[in-house]
Amino acid sequence: MGGGAGQAAHRPDPGGAGGRRDGGAGRLDRGAAARHRRTLATRGLSVAIRLLPETTANRIAAGEVVERPAAVVKELVENALDAGATRIAVTLEGGGIERITVEDDGCGMGPADLELAVERHATSKLPEEAMLFRIATLGFRGEALPSIGAVARLAITSRPAGGDAHALAVEGGRKGAVTPAAGAPGTRIEMRDLFYAVPARRKFLKTPRSEAEAAVEAVRRLALAWPGCGFRVQVEGREVLSLPPQDRDARIHALLGADFAAAALPVGAEAGGLLLSGLAAQPAHTRATGTEQHLVVNRRPVRDPLLRTALRVAYRDLITVGRHPVAALFLEIPPEAVDVNVHPMKTELRFREEAAVRGMLIAALRRALSAGAGEAVPTPALTQYRPSPGWSGWRLRPPAPLPAAAAALGLAEAQLALAPGAVAAP
Secondary structure: OHHHHHHHHHOOOOOOHHHHHHHHHHHHHHHHHHHHHHHHHHOOOOOOOOOOOHHHHHHHHHHHHOOOHHHHHHHHHHHHHHOOOOEEEEEEEHHHOOEEEEEEOOOOOOHHHHHHHOOOOOOOOOOOHHHHHOOOOOOOOOOHHHHHHHHOEEEEEEEOOOOOOEEEEEEOOEEOOOEEOOOOOEEEEEEEOOOOOOHHHHOOOOOHHHHHHHHHHHHHHHHHHOOOOEEEEEEOOEEEEEEOOOOHHHHHHHHHHHHHHHHEEEEEEEEOOEEEEEEEEOOOOEEOOOOOEEEEEOOEEEOOHHHHHHHHHHHOOOOOOOOEEOEEEEEEOOHHHEEOOOOOOOOOOEEOOHHHHHHHHHHHHHHHHHHOOOOOOOOOOHHHOOOOHHHOOOOOOOOOOOOHHHHOOOHHHHHHHHOOOOOOOO
16 A cells, blocks of 8 residues: 555656646647748748759759859869869959859860769769779869859860860859860860859858959969969959969979078978978968968868867977968878868868877977077068058157256166156155
8 A cells, every 4th residue: 555655656647737837848839830830831831841953952062162262263273283284374353253264274075074074973083982082183072063053154165185175054053055166275164153043142252352362372272282283363354373383392482482481491201101291480480370381181282170280289389379380291191091071172181090190290390390490580571561551650759858856866876766666765
C-alpha cells in the first residue's frame, strides 16, 4: 500500500499545473504553425518541398564563387594561368562592376570545349576522380564560368593553336549558340553588368574605386606567384600594373618595392618533402596591416590561418604589438599532402601534417631573423612620405618663456623650480 502511494505521488497529474503547462505549450506550437502557414499562403508560398529551377539554383551557387568583381578577376586569371598563358591583360570599367575583360595567349578552346566550358562542373582539370586528392591546378571545380554567366552578361571568344576562333554568349544563365568569330590564339572573356540578374546582391558592393583596388590586389597576388607570366592591368583606361615575364626576385622587387628588397632576408628550409623559400623583412620593416604578407603554396596565393599564425609567432618577440611583418614566402608541398578543396575561394588549405608545416616555417623564419639581426635596415626614401592635407594648418608652438625668477638660477636649480609639484622657496 505504501508502494502504491509512492507511485501515485510521482505520477504526473493531467489536470495539475504540469499538465496545464504542457497543454498550453502544445496550443502555442499549433497556433504558431497555423500562423506560419497563413503567412506563407499570403505570399504565394508553400510548405511543400520542391525542386528549384536550374536558373535559380545556379544563381544561389554563384553566390559562393562570385561575391564581388575581384572574385571574377581572380577566377578568370586563374583559368588563363591553367591554360598555359604567358601574357594576361585585364581591363576594368566601373570598378569591374560595369565591365571586366581578361585576355590571354593560352591554349584556347575549340567549339566543343567552348560549349561545355559554361556548364556547371565541366572541367578539363580532373581527368579522373582520384586527382581530386592531388590537385596541381589553380581551378578544378568547373564552377567559375557558369557562376559568372548566371549573374552577369558573359561573352567568350577562344581560338586554339592551329584552329579557328569561336564565340559564345551567356546572359543571366541563358546560354547562346557557339558561332564562328575572329580572334587571336588564346581566349578573351568579357563580363558586363555584374549582378544585373540579382539586383539585391549589387547593393552590397562597395564603391567602384574600392572594388577596383581589390581586383588589382587579386592580380598582384597571382602575379607574385607566377613570375614567368606577364601581366597588364588597366582601370578606367589608365594602366596601373605592367609586369613583363621575369624571375622571382625581380617580380618581388617590382611588387613589394625597393624598400622591402633592401630590408629583406632570405628564408629557406627543406624537410620531409616540404620546400620553403622566399624573403622576409627585418623586424624594423613592418606595416600597420597584414596586406603585404604574401603566402604562396604550390603557386597558389593563399590567406591560410595556419601559415599566417606561424609568421606572427616567428616575429612575436621582435616587433611592436599592432604591427605586422612583411614577407613573400613560397611553399612547395606534394599535392597529396594538402587539401585545397576547403573553401569556395580556395584561399584556405588543410595540411595533412599541420605541425610539420608550422614548425618548419617558424624555425626557418627565426633562423633568418637571427642571422640578419646585426644588419641595418636602410631608411625608406623620404619621397615616399607626403604630409597629409589635413596637417596644412598645423604649426609648431614656440617654447614657453622661462620665468624671470628661474632665469637667475643655475640649470639644476631651474629644472627643480620648473618640475611639477615643486614648492617655491620661502
